[in-house]
Amino acid sequence: MTPSFFIIILIIFIVEIAGAVVVLAFSSLSKILIEYLGNKAGQYLREDYGLNNELTTVWNATMKEMKCCGFHGYEDFKNSTYYRNNLEFPPVCCDFKSPCQESSISHLTKGCFTAFESFLSKNGKIVGGVTLGICGLELAAMIVALMLFCQIRKK
Template identity: 55%
Template sequence: MGCFSFLKLMMFVFNGVIFLSGLAVLGIGIWVKVDGGSFVQILGAAAPQLMQLINVGYLCIAVGTFLLLMGFLGCCGAMKESKCMLLLFFVIILILFIAEVAGAVVVLAFSSVADIFIEHLKNWAVKTLREDYGRRDDVTAIWDTTMKELKCCGFNNYKDFNSSYFYQTHSQTYPTGCCLPPKHECLESELDSTKQGCLHEFQTFLSRNGKIVG
């Protein structure tokens, strides 16, 4: 087998895997959006810790469609030796590579951009905590997971929940993620004083791992 034939075969195999992966991700995304009830039952029984996947159906559809497109271009371009398909495939790969490099440069070199991003993130986060936490299941699930994984409470601190929908409808108590265990909900006097806001924990993570993330 010549070098060209070997490269052609490898191109077909790897892009075939990408195509099948895209098909699987797209199928999951469509399943989540069309028949969310059965998906929740199966996922809840098999892996309760992955229940947050029910909130990313549209993302799965978008990623799956993109992978299908890339796999199709790579496979057909390699098998048919189509210059047009292969050129489009490599142009997309090049654009992704440039975007990743640009993103890394922004993360590593332009802290002011990061500050602007954090300011916008702060406005959105505090708004969702006060208006949507406890009201919308998807927002509540995302925040519960974030506070659990980062071991934090609120965005700035626990006071983000003051006058919130959750605070007013739960007898002026704070959510589980802010409380000393094994409290389900708690008053201010029962809060875990060791927990900082999620912004502080996120900034700490970036300061320790910023270069790795970049």
């Protein structure tokens, strides 16, 4: 009999630790990654928002939930396919008031990237605590699995 449960939990634990090390060690790369994602998100908003139903639904839900508009701001929709076709910004940028013109968008409305950064800065300790709790549970599961394996093996 092999300690397969222990091995599975150990592999998951090692992957989590490796992921944390990579994130911490390569935090300087995060700026490059964020810039790349920002460029791609801006491109999708300009070209596909309003044409691709799935993308539009995801962006609308994100902007509604995070109370934001665009990736960097509502300016992401200027010269976009959506704006050219509708001659307005997405209604979610104006609290679902239509027509949504630039003058209707609150100067307090921020881009979704800024909103996400704000969310992480406010809730980072909670996310870290949950992560530590999960790691603790995994360690406990590995210890129990080894203890049970040793007890079964003795018999």
